[in-house]
Amino acid sequence: MVYKYIEIVGTSPTGINEAVNNAFKEASKTVKNIQWGEMGRVTFRLDENQQVEYQVEVRIGFKIERAD
Incomplete structure (x- = not known):
């Protein structure tokens, strides 16, 4: 098997x-x-109203399937 991320x-x-769920x-x-x-890394940003938006780097792994 071969996997990719x-x-x-x-x-x-x-x-x-x-x-993360999103x-x-x-x-x-x-x-x-x-x-x-x-x-991975978790960051946030503040919008113009000082509301927090959470940002999460996510590494997703999946199995490669060949198209025969």
Whole structure:
């Protein structure tokens, strides 16, 4: 078997867990066979109203399938 990984950033206005879940939800729309994930750097940004947006780097691993 061969695996590949991608790195994406999930965001959320409510917390880190939701940011990670959002990353996996979006990735699963176009990536098949997701097998694992790893959380990386966690950051945040403040908008003009000083509201926090959480940002989490997520590494997503998936199995490569050959098209025969």
